[in-house]
Amino acid sequence: MSSPQPSVASIRRILVALDASVSSLAALEAAVALASRMEAELIGLFVEDVNLLNLAALPFAREVGFPSARRRRLGSVEMERSLRAQASRAEAALISAAERQSVRCSFRVVRGEVTAQVLEAATEVDMLALGMGRPRAWRASSTSRVIASAASRPVLLLTPGTPVRPPIASVYDGCAESVRALSLAQRLVQTESDTLTVLVVARDPDEAQRLRQQAAGHLAGSGLAVDYVTLLDAGAADVAQAARRHDAGTLVLAANLPLKSGTLEQLLTELDCAVFLVR
Numbered sequence: 354m355s356s357p358q359p360s361v362a363s364i365r366r367i368l369v370a371l372d373a374s375v376s377s378l379a380a381l382e383a384a385v386a387l388a389s390r391m392e393a394e395l396i397g398l399f400v401e402d403v404n405l406l407n408l409a410a411l412p413f414a415r416e417v418g419f420p421s422a423r424r425r426r427l428g429s430v431e432m433e434r435s436l437r438a439q440a441s442r443a444e445a446a447l448i449s450a451a452e453r454q455s456v457r458c459s460f461r462v463v464r465g466e467v468t469a470q471v472l473e474a475a476t477e478v479d480m481l482a483l484g485m486g487r488p489r490a491w492r493a494s495s496t497s498r499v500i501a502s503a504a505s506r507p508v509l510l511l512t513p514g515t516p517v518r519p520p521i522a523s524v525y526d527g528c529a530e531s532v533r534a535l536s537l538a539q540r541l542v543q544t545e546s547d548t549l550t551v552l553v554v555a556r557d558p559d560e561a562q563r564l565r566q567q568a569a570g571h572l573a574g575s576g577l578a579v580d581y582v583t584l585l586d587a588g589a590a591d592v593a594q595a596a597r598r599h600d601a602g603t604l605v606l607a608a609n610l611p612l613k614s615g616t617l618e619q620l621l622t623e624l625d626c627a628v629f630l631v632r
Contacts, residue, residue, distance in 0.1 A: 364507075366478040368396045370471050370500075371443035376484030379513045381450055383627065384482035387509070387517060389454040391540070397447040398474050399440040401464040406432055468499050475504050482509040498618065501608075501630060507537070508608070510621070510628045517541065517627045522550040522601035524592060525568045530607030534631040535571055538605040548578045550599045554587045554610070561585065589615025593623035605629040 369384040371377045381397070388395040406429060444460045451458035463470050475481045481504050485497035501508045509517070523538035525531045535551065542549050551568050555561035561583045572579055582599065584591050589612050596604050608630040610617065621628060 364391050364479040365393050366396060367391075367393050367480045367482060368398055368471075368474055368478040369447075369482040370484070371397050371399050371447065372439065374484065375513050376511070377443070378446055378484070379515070380482045380484035380509070380511045381446060383509065383511050383517045385450045385454050385456050387480075387482070388451075388456045388458075393456075393479070395447070395451055395456050395458040396474075396478060397443065397458065397460040398471065399443050399460070399462045400467045400470045401436045401440070401462060402467050403465050404467075405436070406464075408432075468496055468503075471500050472503055472505075475500075475506050478506060480507045480509065482511065484511055484513075502617075505632065507533075507632060508630045510630065515625065515627050516602075518602035519547045520550060520600055520602055521547070522552060522596055522599060522604050524552045524554060524604070524606035524610060525564060526554040526607070526610065527564050527567055528607060528609070530609060530631055532571060534605045534607050534629070535568060537629060537631060538603075539572060539575055539577065541603060541605070542577055548580050550580045550582060550601065552582050552584055552587075552592060552595050554584050554592070556586060558583075558585070586613040588613045589617070589620035590623065593620055596624060596626065601626050603627045603629065605631060608632050 367384055367388050369377075369381050371381060384395055387393070440462050447458055447460055461474070463474070471481070481500075483497055483500060497510070501510060511517075519542065521538050521541045523531075523535050525535055538549060549572070551565075553561050553564050553568065555564055565581050565583070568581070569579070580599070582595055584595055592606075592612070604624060604626055606629070608617065609632075612620070
């Protein structure tokens with residue numbers, strides 16, 4: 354039986370997967386800012402990749418130095434030392450970023466297969482922040498793709514240069530997950546002068562009108578300016594195009610959003626903004 358989903362209002366612990374790469378550090382900065390706004394605790398996780406350790410134990414393993422391009426023996430001792438150094442840099446980055454925003458934080462190092470360890474740790478928190486390569490590299494980023502698809506918690510996906518920022522847009526189709534997405538989007542809007550864009554995905558104009566009224570009911574009393582955009586029989590390309598047309602800085606949507614054509618993976622490759630996948 355899966356654990357119950359946290360409500361948006363109860364996001365108190367945010368996990369950020371760290372490996373000292375540019376993409377994970379981008380996720381860290383956004384996660385710290387989000388934790389500050391939600392008064393949440395930030396947990397940094399570094400995974401000592403057992404696959405790398407197993408590879409280093411092979412007699413033919415070699416590494417190529419940069420910029421010398423010299424090849425040298427890569428052994429278990431060297432890999433252990435390298436992973437410890439990476440973990441130290443990741444912890445230092447977490448502490449520095451958290452202190453700047455007065456965010457409570459902790460840091461954990463575990464050993465195992467990266468995907469499995471991150472997914473297990475995510476069950477103990479309310480949200481996962483995950484860095485990945487540039488949007489067009491999403492198909493090749495199998496680790497990020499699997500984690501984002503399988504995580505039992507909301508996932509914040511970030512690429513370098515795409516922080517969580519306004520304008521905020523949310524995709525709404527009336528399902529329970531899209532209601533949670535709308536609630537999170539409402540919390541992400543920084544000031545009442547900002548406009549929240551709601552992309553209403555419907556099969557026909559009558560359903561669109563009904564869903565728009567539902568969304569308005571959920572947002573009643575928020576005081577926000579809301580721009581409703583109707584997308585009929587929307588596919589992945591339609592949602593991405595609408596997000597770009599309205600200059601969305603952050604898109605919040607249900608991870609199981611039904612699309613007329615295309616897939617969630619395709620949608621992610623076409624977006625150039627921060628993305629929250631809500632479950």
